[in-house]
Amino acid sequence: MSPTPVVRDFAAIVKRVRTTSHALRELGEVEGMPLLLARIGATEPDVLLIAGTHGDEPATVEAALQVLERDSVAWARGFGLDVLPCTNPSGYVRNIRETAQGVDINWSWDRTDVPEIELLREFLRGRRYRFILDFHEDWETEGFYLYEHRLGVVAAGPKMIAAIEPICAINRDAQIEGWPAQDGVVLASSSQERMDRGDGFPLVLLRDHTPHKLTTETSTAWPMAQRVRAHHAALDTLLTHYAAQPATGADDHE
Numbered sequence: 001m002s003p004t005p006v007v008r009d010f011a012a013i014v015k016r017v018r019t020t021s022h023a024l025r026e027l028g029e030v031e032g033m034p035l036l037l038a039r040i041g042a043t044e045p046d047v048l049l050i051a052g053t054h055g056d057e058p059a060t061v062e063a064a065l066q067v068l069e070r071d072s073v074a075w076a077r078g079f080g081l082d083v084l085p086c087t088n089p090s091g092y093v094r095n096i097r098e099t100a101q102g103v104d105i106n107w108s109w110d111r112t113d114v115p116e117i118e119l120l121r122e123f124l125r126g127r128r129y130r131f132i133l134d135f136h137e138d139w140e141t142e143g144f145y146l147y148e149h150r151l152g153v154v155a156a157g158p159k160m161i162a163a164i165e166p167i168c169a170i171n172r173d174a175q176i177e178g179w180p181a182q183d184g185v186v187l188a189s190s191s192q193e194r195m196d197r198g199d200g201f202p203l204v205l206l207r208d209h210t211p212h213k214l215t216t217e218t219s220t221a222w223p224m225a226q227r228v229r230a231h232h233a234a235l236d237t238l239l240t241h242y243a244a245q246p247a248t249g250a251d252d253h254e
């Protein structure tokens, strides 16, 4: 099998991130492309935003870049954000879900031979966030939906759906991706057993790095600007939601 050809220019992504005024770090390199981290706000970040884990979900990368390109930081409501605008550069430039190595980053967290996962694991070690928002897309869905995993914190999913409803269709199926769902919020299991097993990146994040993990899913069939708006509405709704919650101790999820 011949390797998938490169169809996108990663230099353009790096240039856009570097043009913003945010503090920037390279977690490492994959195929000579940097795995970038941008930091919004001066404080120790309390929010983590992830995009581009699947290389064929380009609106997630675009949405993260446009967050970094916002003019002022007033929208962040005093929160600090760590932003990973593209965690899978080799998949992104090829427009494929997996990495060039053929690995689905989300579902290979038990492996130790995947450079992207090693870089993310190293960066995340010991870090905790109030919430983690992970932008994704789905080529099969006709409506927006999200996954919400939480440990003892107030739900935000229905508020996010209400904010996104004016922007695009909502997937209101009773079952999405094999999980029960209610009005666009997927009620996937986050059982202790699944978490102990480290069943995928979302549950590893929930287990070790946050009490509140959300994953947004737009349809790749929609115009780019609409998909970006939906992801942004999700982020802005969460920041508003958390701005209204008192910050408690680091172990408030226990």
Ligand SMILES: [Zn+2]
Pocket (backbone or CB within 6 Å): 053, 054, 057, 136, 137
């Ligand atoms: Zn995805």
